[in-house]
Amino acid sequence: MTTADGSQRAQGWTAAVRQRLGLGRLLPLGGPADGAWISERAAASVLRRAVGGPGPVLLDLRIAVADAEAAPAPQVPPPPSALPPGPLRIEATMAATAHQPLPAAAATLRAALLTAAAQRLGLVVTELDLQVTELLDTMPEEAEPPPAPEVRPAQPENAAGRAAAGVTGVATLTRVLGTPVHAGADHVRVELAAEGGHRALDVARAVRVAVTRAVDGHPSVAVLVTAVTEGAGAQAPPAG
Template structure:
């Protein structure tokens, strides 16, 4: 890992964003902060009767493998590839444990693949406790807030409509249904990178990275794909575009 990648990882950890997970496959050109995805999955888990979710992580199935993204990725983002959800949970003692685990696995898989758009191929569950009738959770009950919850929302920013390519890209992204706003976790809500023929692995054309927050009405991956298309169409040279989602909700 390079020094800039270590620095970016440190920044993300301080902000509580976690890893930058790939949305979809190599051609989708989008990533989501692990914290944002985790909150969606935990919300789905809390709706499962007879289950109280605990610690949850999203990791790569094969850390040494990964596809090459079609566009430049955000700094130290994970490459496209299958992901694994690992979750702890407590379950009701009033039914067989496999029944509760099956419901939880189905809920997590649906939330990860359909609501967010992660390529989750494995869900590993670990039962950590049994609940009696008095301690069974009520589905939909208000969850305890995670540490530093809402950090990405606090970074919501505005981009002035000043006629620059950055402002045109921002306007195109904000016009997409499902986009709540722009964020600036990695420095700028819209970053335009120019080709530099003098550098190795130089870009063949301009590249735009857009950082944003989305709602829950539409699948996150679908919104990201629409943003990429809208930003590309908004600029005359039709640059490559990458999307980073830092908040969902």
């Protein structure tokens, strides 16, 4: 087996594990120089909570790179099988009633999704395909917003982990895809949950700066946000 074959098999295995864990795709946050990614599950949870009030109902939601072939190469090594940095496309379906013209209902939901994607997460969304697939006889009662994904807290165990955990907006380190801090010869990857009161991209940028300063040799740093909490965040388990 060649090295390329082994790498492809490892990538496929990682993608399969990620799907089983329910993370979905690993979406780029910001641009090629930001070195940040977020799980599709975490991003979708934030978007659904942002549009969960009265009005049109968001049904299916899918987020992908708008044009993978035209996406620039990342300037920081990405997590395994992560999507390349570049503009994103949201595909969604919605239910509405006759109480509001369908174009107006769609425009309201579209604006809410784009605003939440930019201001709460830092996703660069350039395309949004929204289709009305269901008509309701009556306006549905306002439902409770969906809960944030369950967080698997992890205790920081080294300088990189402690630096990341101390950044404002970090709820906790997590260990969904492995250890919370994956360190190589000249690169570090940090996995974490961000607090909902902070934009995920801003948190990831601050973590990259803190970890680069804390680790000898100042390696490149990538950040993977696996969850966005609703409140102040999950508490890491006690040491030991």
